[in-house]
Amino acid sequence: MIARRLARFVSSMLVLLTASFAMIHIVPGDPIRAALGPTAPVDLVNQRRAELGLDDSIATQFGRYLRDLFSGDLGTSFTSRQPVTEIISDRLAGTLELAALAVAVAFLIAVPLGMLLAVRTENGRNRGSELTFTGVSGALGTIPDFLLAVGLVVVFAVNLRWLPPAGRAGPESYLLPVAALAIGPAAVLARLVRVETLRELGRDYVRSARAKRLPAWRLHLRHLLPNTLTATLTVGGLLLSSLITGTVVVEYVFAWPGLGSRIIESIIDKDYPVAQAAILVYGAIVLVVNLVVDLALAFLDPRSEIRES
Amino acid sequence: MRRLRSSPAGLAGLLLVTAFVVLAVIGPPLWATDAARIDAAKILQGTSPGHPLGTDTLGRDILARVLVAGRLSLLLAVAATLIGTVVGIPLGALPAVLPRRAGRFVVGLIGSLVAFPGLLLAMFTTIVLGLGARGAVFGIGLAAAPAVARLTHTLTASVAGSDYVAAARMLRVPRRRVLLRHILPNVAEPLILNITMILGSSLLGLAGLSFLGLGVQAPEYDWGRMLSEGLSRVYVHPEVALAPAVAIMAAGIGFHLLGESMARIAARESRHAPTGPAAPAPPVDVPADTPSAALELRGLTVTFPGGARPVRDVSLSVNPGEIVGIVGESGSGKSLTALAVGGLVPYPGVVTTARLALAGQEVNRLSRAARRRLLGTALAMVFQDPMSSLNPALTVGSQLAEVPIVHEGLSRRASWTRAVNRLRQVRIPDPDRRSRQRPHQFSGGMRQRAVIAMGLMGTPKLLIADEPTTALDVTVQRQVLELLAEVTVRTDAGVLFISHDMAVVSQICHRVVVMYAGRVVEELPVQDLPEPAHPYTRALVACLPDMRTDRDRPLATIPGRPPSPVDAESTGGCAFASRCGFATPLCVTERPPLKEHGAGRRLACWYPRSGPVREETP
């Protein structure tokens, strides 16, 4: 099973590489002319074409692309003339930091909250809490990240002036971007945790554990939590990838010095080498995260092997 | 539709979505001129009487522009959803028609694509197709396709694998007709529901791309782009960002509420719960005290809101070393009786008892802690499904060992030794190694043994076994029954054995309690089982074929069906009267009380029968 999963990772990686390479070739018309604009001198256009080796055969270009990639050469930015590898390594840390913090926050909020609500609302008990929770989490889960980010800026930076509206300087500058990134996934995840916990609560092993009169903490933490977590990860693993790409939006709103804000600039400026590399890096992060989730599941829950077939 | 209107969330969703569609239709003709009017004197203003939400860089009225922009936002979302479904549905249907290997490949492909986030795909298409609405729509649409494909695939796979499609194929119903009559209708509803949700998320996704500058480009404008323009002025005039933000949110929440309410209604329609008026509290019939009983239960009633009483005034006792069977059909209240004794009736069921004593101790009079300890060590329960009655995430040994750790404060090591010991006692081979395995490595029969072993970890006085062998094959069933009998002899615990199978009960039990519609109708020693007195018990015995049944005569049957827990007492008479061949008007109007009926027997019937069942002509 793990071998099959690894094979899928490798093939997805290959597809991603091919797509990022092909990107520049399927742009209609001359990409260089499009990037430099109609007024750019012919010499410059030709120079850039040569730089990218666009005049060689596709196979040669692909071979060179892969070779350069593995030697850490991702080309040079059209606009800043900086090596792309340098841009990526400058910016990547900011993005990863943000994403990792947000994932941690989302899980730390969602798992206890979802489980607590499930236990409190089992079999239609406490209808009030259930309605409040589904209402609030439903609304928070629906608000798109860009809207949430803007809202947070307006309330906490513009009106209350408690927190800085943009930039990365000091611990307090992390609060708003992490919140903007984590709240939506946390709401969706909490709902998921609640549903999965309710499902697990209905199983016979919980009845067996209750018949043993275990203390509540033991029942919930030892018996319920591992099963709930694996069930939640199985369904909710995909949330992580959308959280990672959410950094693009959040970095844009908070002018966060990360890869996400750079990728948008590069697309608008038609700075193909940077856009190409940034999409490749983002895609690779997503694939790696998905792989890690699946491997963790295979480790935590030996039945997932059966579940898949 | 009517049910959608009766739920507040569904109503709100329906209203928001309708308002949004109406706005998309009437917005541009009504306000397009205002939205386009440039006024150099009123550039970048905040709220003013002429412009309630201010003006933009060219002095155009922002409110009018928000009202006009709705149409483009909706049209783009519809276009993206269309792309998503047109690509996704055929892709998801493909595995059903392709050969096995190719189908598996497509399923794997869909799986990989689903995990790829939409925003990245959208950025890719924007680069390839150029900045603008076209690239954004394609990106969002293509990003939605894998999810649609996966849903289509799981739905078609489950319907195509159903028995009714197999039956249609057997009946040579043409392929096309199977698709049109069975598969499509059963797939369409959840799919349409999901498309509503996708419409909402496409709308938000497109707004997001425009917000980032990757979607709609000037001079066109949608809500996302207006929000982005507003954001740069948010310090001076926060209100200019408000209108587009509210519009986006209202539309997004509207689609979300609508889709979710429709899903909830669809889920509810597939099942229905009966409710009825509350019945008066039943009188309590108190038999004589049995001081040393493992279990003594008197006047047990379980009530659910709405008046359903699936268990009414049940009294029974189990002596040490005795196996008492409760038999009855589904809905007779036998399993709920078992749960009530174990204190495990789910909310909102209310349990009342005149006496519930375990090993001589009245459970309801104990302190919380003492009750916990008593029920935790003296009571053991075995449930029907061996596949799910052990925790799949924990090793078998640790699940056994925690009983003495929790209730006796025993050390981990000592508890584990005891667990291995008990596993050996229930004849699990190589218990040392097996105790470190997880349940999925055990066979069904072995798991049921492990659950029994778990019950032996304390000092069991009563073991409740609820259909413990129903899910097992006959040969395994026999081994588990033998183990139960052996355990009873060795520990001198009483056993309450719940089953629908009269033959199994007659094999293992000493005494049999027959339940019908929530009440005990007869109780008799097992050797009297061939000659019961209650017509219902007699019918149950007669309709069960065994290895001696006369094959030339039809089997006895019981006409009609058992009453629901609500109807059962509506007449005030015997609940079995309507299905009974011997019923008189008395049976219909007056319920026979449960009384002594010879040595060690109890019966609730006005007209007891006698003699062996087998000789009786049905």
Place this chain on the structure above:
Amino acid sequence: MNITQLTVRYGAFTAVDDVSLDIPPGGAVGLVGESGSGKSTLARALVGLAPVSAGTITGIPVGHAQMVFQDPYHSLDPRLTVGASVAEGIRLPRGERATEVARLLDLVTLDAAVASRYPRELSGGQRQRVAIARALGARPELLVADEITSALDVSVQGAILNLIRDLRARLGLAVLFISHNLAVVRYVADVIAVMHNGRLVEVGPTDEVINHPREDYTRTLMAAVPGIGDGL
């Protein structure tokens, strides 16, 4: 129907292994075995729902063997009325179908008015009768009944078993009756076939197999069947 050296494989797994069995016209063969013995796969192969890897099935034309499934709660399309479900196998002009549906429902002792109802309005026993009526609509020569009473209460089980015997007598139908319960099979079948790990281990007239089982496995199976007053 003659089954000769039938084998069904799924990948490396052999579900049915070299099985030969005759079901005479109008005869009733009972097939017993534990879960995973391959009895259901054999049944599905007979009606064309499982791929035959080797061997032949002769004697009954395609479509003249029909099967009734175990779970009546999932074997009827929830979106079709009972009448529409029953009519699926009927090969008659449109005008005569309603009468034929009424006749079929009558055969399984259901009221003709049931035709306009949906499966969710019926009890488990009634649904199973509808499933039998649907199978009879194709005028089959062989009816394969796969654990058709195991999802039903005992009081209903008797009525369905009586119905199967009754249909055999009235329509001259051959029946392959599959169950894990030897007592039930004994009651319905003239010939008993015992299946174990994909193979037929013993075939013979019911009384002979019951009273003088030749194989150890049959004896184990027999010993495990509970009966009232038997004790352990």
